[in-house]
Amino acid sequence: MVNVVVLGYGFSGRNFHCYLVSLAEGLNLYGVVSSQAEKRAAAGAKWTVKTWATLDEALADDQVQLVVLATPHDVHCEQAVTVMDAGRHCVTDKVMCMDAREAEQMLEASRRNNTMLSVFHNRRWDWDYLTLRKVIDEGLIGKPFHFESSIVGYGKPGGWRAEKARGGGLLYDWGAHQ
Numbered sequence: 232m233v234n235v236v237v238l239g240y241g242f243s244g245r246n247f248h249c250y251l252v253s254l255a256e257g258l259n260l261y262g263v264v265s266s267q268a269e270k271r272a273a274a275g276a277k278w279t280v281k282t283w284a285t286l287d288e289a290l291a292d293d294q295v296q297l298v299v300l301a302t303p304h305d306v307h308c309e310q311a312v313t314v315m316d317a318g319r320h321c322v323t324d325k326v327m328c329m330d331a332r333e334a335e336q337m338l339e340a341s342r343r344n345n346t347m348l349s350v351f352h353n354r355r356w357d358w359d360y361l362t363l364r365k366v367i368d369e370g371l372i373g374k375p376f377h378f379e380s381s382i383v384g385y386g387k388p389g390g391w392r393a394e395k396a397r398g399g400g401l402l403y404d405w406g407a408h409q
Contacts, residue, residue, distance in 0.1 A: 233320075234261035234296045236289050238310060240270040243324055244301030247353065249278055252299065264289050286310060290317040299351070300324055308333035311348065315340040320347040 235258050237248045244263070252260045262281035263274035271282040283289040289298070290313070297320040300310050304326045311328075314321040321341075327350045328334050341348035366372055 232259040233257060234259050234294050235299060236262040236264060236283075236295050236297070237299045237301055238264045238286055238289070239301035240265040240267075240274050241301065244299075245270075245274070248299045248301045248324070248351075249274070251353070253278065258297075261295060262289060262292070286313060290314070290319065295319055297322065297347075305329055308336055311337045312340040315344045315346040315348065318344055318346065322349045322351050324351050 235252045237244045264283045275282045298314045300323045307323045308328045311321045
């Protein structure tokens with residue numbers, strides 16, 4: 232079993248990452264990091280896991296093997312490099328980072344420390360995409376030459392994902408979901 236820590240207990244950490252790690256064969260949801268005491272308490276109660284206020288506190292625990300970054304995009308690079316420099320594997324939520332320079336820094340940290348770096352792309356496993364793949368693979372529609380897709384968000388636009396400096400803006404953020 233690989234001991235996994237989820238960094239960030241906002242919407243994605245709480246509703247996707249903790250849940251999916253808890254279901255995955257070979258993974259053990261070991262802990263959650265949140266700077267907010269009420270979120271640490273909620274995570275500890277719901278998942279019966281260790282909790283920490285900072286990433287450094289979690290990385291001080293030798294049992295931590297992999298860290299999932301469920302945080303705003305603008306901090307992924309710094310956090311991923313910290314995780315991998317501590318000898319741990321890292322999965323970032325999409326969007327991986329803010330630009331190519333940050334991506335290179337993250338890849339270099341992975342190479343330097345011989346650690347895995349991966350980007351979480353859950354939409355690849357959504358039923359609509361899997362159905363389309365099956366239809367194409369079975370030759371039911373011939374060879375596609377054009378494809379259009381649309382996605383609709385919910386709730387009000389805004390939050391850090393809509394801020395260019397933190398999330399890259401709505402188009403940058405949502406582009407990775409396709």
